[in-house]
Amino acid sequence: MRDIPVLLDSYKLTVVEPPAPKMRDDGNGGLVMVTNRDGVTQFVVSLFAKLRTQPGQRSQKGEEIKVTLETDPGQDFPEDARVALINPRINAYQIDSPDGRSISGISFKAMGLAPAGSAPAPRGEK
Numbered sequence: 001m002r003d004i005p006v007l008l009d010s011y012k013l014t015v016v017e018p019p020a021p022k023m024r025d026d027g028n029g030g031l032v033m034v035t036n037r038d039g040v041t042q043f044v045v046s047l048f049a050k051l052r053t054q055p056g057q058r059s060q061k062g063e064e065i066k067v068t069l070e071t072d073p074g075q076d077f078p079e080d081a082r083v084a085l086i087n088p089r090i091n092a093y094q095i096d097s098p099d100g101r102s103i104s105g106i107s108f109k110a111m112g113l114a115p116a117g118s119a120p121a122p123r124g125e126k
Contacts (some may be wrong), residue, residue, distance in 0.1 A: 003089040003109065010052050012116075015081045016064055019073045019113065029095035036070065043069040045113065047083065067108040082116035 022034040022044040034042045050062030067085060076081055087110055094104040 002091055004091070006088050006090050006108075007074040008085060008088055011049045011051055012051075013083050013085065014048045014056070015045060015077050015079055015083060016048050019043045019045040019069060020031055022068060034115055040070070041072070043071075043073060045069060045073070045077070045083075065109050069110055069112055073114040076115070077113055084114045084116050085109040085110035085112075094099050 022042040023031040024034055026032045029039050034072065036042060044066055046064060046066050048062050048064050051060045053059050067088070085108075090106045090107055091109065092104070094102055096102050
């Protein structure tokens with residue numbers, strides 16, 4: 001399964017590293033920008049995700065996540081900005097190494113970023 005929708009409304013998302021073009025190693029010691037199948041540049045942002053707590057509840061530990069963004073978010077998201085993800089999704093992955101070890105996890109992807117509290121409804125909803 002790919003691009004599983006995820007609901008993050010109960011989390012506070014804070015920018016840790018501002019959005020930047022996503023880069024990967026080209027195999028020759030250089031870096032190249034990551035694009036999708038249509039040639040559109042992908043972006044990446046690091047966020048601190050922490051569960052919102054109700055008054056009187058103990059705050060839980062948060063987690064830093066990296067999110068691939070499918071559109072250019074612009075320059076309006078500096079470090080410490082509170083944001084919302086537009087159309088957030090997760091994908092499971094597994095990488096098998098030649099020495100027999102497997103690495104697995106989930107990756108986050110979103111259409112884009114919006115200031116906290118102003119994210120538009122996901123596609124197909126009103």
